[in-house]
Amino acid sequence: MPHVMAAVLAGGTGSRMGGAVPKQLLPLAGRPVLEHAVAAFQDAPEVDEVLVVMAPDHLREAERIAAPFPKVTAVLPGGSTRTDSSVAALRAVEARPGSDLLLLHDAARPLVARTTVAAAVAALEHAGAVGVAVPSSDTVVRVAPGGGGAEAVAEVPPRAELRRMQTPQGFRLEVLRRAYAAALADPDLVATDDCGVVLRYLPGEPVHIVAGTEANIKVTHPGDVEVAEALLRREAGRGAGEGER
Ligand SMILES: Nc1ccn([C@@H]2O[C@H](COP(=O)(O)OP(=O)(O)OP(=O)(O)O)[C@@H](O)[C@H]2O)c(=O)n1
Numbered sequence: 262m263p264h265v266m267a268a269v270l271a272g273g274t275g276s277r278m279g280g281a282v283p284k285q286l287l288p289l290a291g292r293p294v295l296e297h298a299v300a301a302f303q304d305a306p307e308v309d310e311v312l313v314v315m316a317p318d319h320l321r322e323a324e325r326i327a328a329p330f331p332k333v334t335a336v337l338p339g340g341s342t343r344t345d346s347s348v349a350a351l352r353a354v355e356a357r358p359g360s361d362l363l364l365l366h367d368a369a370r371p372l373v374a375r376t377t378v379a380a381a382v383a384a385l386e387h388a389g390a391v392g393v394a395v396p397s398s399d400t401v402v403r404v405a406p407g408g409g410g411a412e413a414v415a416e417v418p419p420r421a422e423l424r425r426m427q428t429p430q431g432f433r434l435e436v437l438r439r440a441y442a443a444a445l446a447d448p449d450l451v452a453t454d455d456c457g458v459v460l461r462y463l464p465g466e467p468v469h470i471v472a473g474t475e476a477n478i479k480v481t482h483p484g485d486v487e488v489a490e491a492l493l494r495r496e497a498g499r500g501a502g503e504g505e506r
């Protein structure tokens with residue numbers, strides 16, 4: 262059986278959310294957002310070990326939140342970008358011999374379903390890199406500078422071919438290691454997710470997709486915590502807990 266590690270990335274400051282504390286520390290139905298994300302991996306039977314990558318100024322709070330979860334074996338400082346925090350998780354996992362698979366998950370996605378974690382791990386039996394994604398119900402366009410400083414639509418990619426990427430994103434460790442070795446040698450590296458790093462820097466490596474859920478939102482803007490609370494209530498109303506979010 263592969264040894265499955267999950268890293269919960271909580272190294273951000275939540276600038277779009279604003280406020281005095283990073284969004285991963287905001288209360289959501291009585292528990293910090295971060296705690297919901299950690300609990301999802303604690304409860305996932307496919308996951309053996311959990312790391313928390315936290316904003317350096319808030320390591321103590323993360324340690325306190327993680328303490329009741331026996332699968333959490335380390336709370337580490339994150340970097341100044343999400344990519345840096347992913348690399349911090351990768352380095353920590355590399356230092357632990359015997360790890361085979363790594364799931365990288367946004368702490369800001371507290372509603373990840375158990376079924377999604379299971380599907381991502383299962384897909385790694387046959388794939389080196391796996392992303393979780395949902396179809397877009399909106400038409401998505403590429404924009405370019407238009408007249409008078411405004412934006413203009415430059416392209417309307419076929420919607421049926423588009424997906425919105427979520428997390429977790431899962432990797433065989435050697436795949437992620439090779440991708441980041443190449444990526445970190447690129448002075449122009451800019452990435453918004455880890456599957457994108459594999460796609461760009463290991464062009465021969467397929468990145469598989471498994472279906473996510475609409476409820477797996479990323480708490481990002483003011484008001485998103487209230488949306489997440491409503492989704493949690495809906496789940497409780499369904500008598501769920503088994504992951505159908
Ligand atoms: N240096 C960073 C930046 C982000 N993240 C984490 O990556 C996830 C997705 O990032 P995002 O939603 O952008 O979080 P923030 O960077 O905190 O938000 P913002 O961009 O609004 O500042 C979050 O769980 C965040 O804590 C991280 O681990 N390290």
Ligand SMILES: C[C@](O)(CO)[C@H](O)COP(=O)(O)O
Nearest residue numbers: 343367426427428453454479
């Ligand atoms: C990884 C991600 O959640 C996939 O949708 C997203 O790209 C993170 O972006 P952010 O700007 O760091 O929130």
